[in-house]
Amino acid sequence: MNLLDDLRWRGLLAQSTDEKALAEALSKPITLYVGFDPTAPSLHCGNLVVLLVLRRFQLAGHYPIALVGGATGLVGDPSGRNEERSLNSTEIVENWVSRIRTQVSAFLDFDAPKNPARVVNNLDWTSPLSAIEFLRDIGKHFSVNQMLAKDSVASRLDAGGISYTEFSYQVLQSYDYLELFKRHGCTLQLGGSDQWGNIVAGLDLIRRVEGGSGHALTVPLLTKSDGSKFGKTAGGSVWLDPEMTSPYAFFQFWLNSEDKDVINFLKVFSFLSHDEINALEKSHNENPGLREAHRALARELTTLLHGAETTQRVEAAARALFGQGELGELDEATLASALAELPRATISKREDIPTWVDLITAAGVVDSKSAARRIVKEGGAYLYNVKISGDDFAPTKSDFLCGKYAVLRKGKRDLAAIELI
RNA sequence: GGCGGGUUGCCCGAGCGGCCAAUGGGAGGGGACUGUAAAUCCCCCGGCUCUGCCUUCGAAGGUUCAAAUCCUUCACCCGCCA
CATH class of the missing domain: 3.10.290.10 (RNA-binding S4 domain)
Structure with a gap:
């Protein structure tokens, strides 16, 4: 089964440019990228969806680039928001960029002999740009009519307005794609489905400036069965940073997924094979109380993010704390490690x-x-x-x-x- | 620049001088039932040295015995006009 079919089976395809052409292109290794803007000190588990898709591409032999938006994070993406973002200081954004860079790196292989990953920061090519260059060399290729028609902008106009700053966001993101196309021959940009407008704007720019062509692929916005927002708990978002969400809490988050969501989550987040997932689905339907699927999900993701050793500790802690076992019977070392989380x-x-x-x-x-x-x-x-x-x-x-x-x-x-x- | 409307607790949104820590909904929390699910039902939901006290209704002043509610100035948002 090829990559696109696998992604489709997992429910990870929302929109794409010419799918046949894309499938054709993917028969050989290509370079692709995903961007993450530093809007918080850490990525959260919602960001994991597309990050893991990037990983799937690397595993399939392609060259992944993770872009951290040192520049775009200073401006603010209007997509999917109905009000203006408040701007963060450059120091804060810089700090967040470096933290997110580290996080993203954990999911990619930089030492892969054939297709090592790369992490880039769009501030590198955006900050040297002067306002005049920006307007003449890039701005000239954009039609305000088209920019206004973009969903992210149009909905904001309806909802009360948008600043020039955020309005310009799509230009910056387009420029990123162009830059990566030129520097690294990047011909595919992945993103959440709310990124479609920004991504195709980049394709337009590549065509106008370079006469080149590339592809766009978006991943659906993950929703829970009850329609509520994925990735939030009582304490707020579930973060990847262990300081912000402990490995124990991270494991518990997945373990506590609703029954209706768990199989879907396995498809989206795990790297288990179709057969393994089908088997889990069967056992889950037969005996949901056992929660084998939940456990597999929690185990795999915690291992991926925090490593096997931490996962074992966290699981042992949960067993001791929730389970039938008496805490009093544990020796001090075991007890201490259970409580460490x-x-x-x-x-x-x-x-x-x-x-x-x-x-x-x-x-x-x-x-x-x-x-x-x-x-x-x-x-x-x-x-x-x-x-x-x-x-x-x-x-x-x-x-x-x-x-x-x-x-x-x-x-x-x-x-x-x-x-x- | 002018005129008008707005800014209320995590979010939405009532209140328009005392009965206001502030109606209602959502989110969230506890309990019951369970599988560390879901659904359902009951209860709670500013803080504290807790039968009382303190701080909140964009910010700062003012009027009043008393202000989220009235007045003044400022900031921000929205609409119409220039």
């Missing part, structure tokens, strides 16, 4: 042990003491698996396993570790 608070041995409310707040599981008190009042506060009551409840020294660790729980699955030092 949890949000935590440390307290001094010398002082009195604070209340459950204070501890859970200190661990950052709730936003305020009021919220913590509310949890207690509502009966969602636990020490280990025992429900506690009363605002003034505090664990005692004997509640600490190995004289060191205690586990607090908020609701069904929010855990915190308390360490006595």
Whole structure:
């Protein structure tokens, strides 16, 4: 099965320019790129969809380029937004660029003997450009009529307006594609389906300036079965950065996918074969309670992002914390590694042990003491698996396993570790 | 530049001098039922040293015993006109 057929099977094809021509082009290795704008300190799991498609292309023998938008991130993409972005300072964007560069790199192979990956920053070719050059050499090729017709712009005009800055975004992105076409012979740009307009604008520019041609391919916007936005949890987005979303939380995010979504997610996010996914689908339908598909999904993605060792730790932690096993029976090393993944608070041995409310707040599981008190009042506060009551409840020294660790729980699955030092 | 409309808690959106920490919806949280699902039902949802106190209704001043609500100035957004 060829790459395009595989992508279609996984539901990863939204739009493409002449598909026959693209399939033909893909019979030989080509160079392709995807752009990521630094709009946050980290990519989130939604960005993973297209990033993993880029990886699929590399695995199929093509040359992948990941572009980090040091320039476009300073301007702001109007696509898919109904209001103007607030601009970030250059220092912030620079910092985010370097962090995202590292993240993206983890999914690509730079040492592949035949088709090594590349990471580029569009600031490299955009910043030397003068305003006059920009207007004369690039701007001249754009028709405002066409720019206005772009979905991203038209919808913003309806929704109240768009600044000249964001209006110009498509020109910058087009210029990127042109630049990569010239520098690296890049002939395919991938993106989310909201990027279609920007991508084809780039193709136009390549044709006008170079008389060349390239391809565009977009990936559908991932939706959940209930129509809600993918990738958000109570705590906000699920980030790739382990500082922002712990490996434990990352694993739990996938494990807690809804039944209706899990097979679809396996197709989109995993590199399992069709047979393996079909087998998981069968077992899932026969016994959803076992959640084999969920586990496979969580395991594969956590391994891909954080490595096999971390994944094992995280899984062991989940087993110990949720499972039937008694925490008290674990040896200190196992216990410590299980708890390593949890949000935590440390307290001094010398002082009195604070209340459950204070501890859970200190661990950052709730936003305020009021919220913590509310949890207690509502009966969602636990020490280990025992429900506690009363605002003034505090664990005692004997509640600490190995004289060191205690586990607090908020609701069904929010855990915190308390360490006595 | 002129005239008019707007800026309310995470989001949408009521309130238009006291009964306002502020109606309603969404999101979110806890409980029950389960499989660390979904659906459903009940409850909660600014903060704190919590029978009370403190800080919020774009910002800063002012009027008043009392202001999200009235006045002044400023900032930003939208519309119409130039």
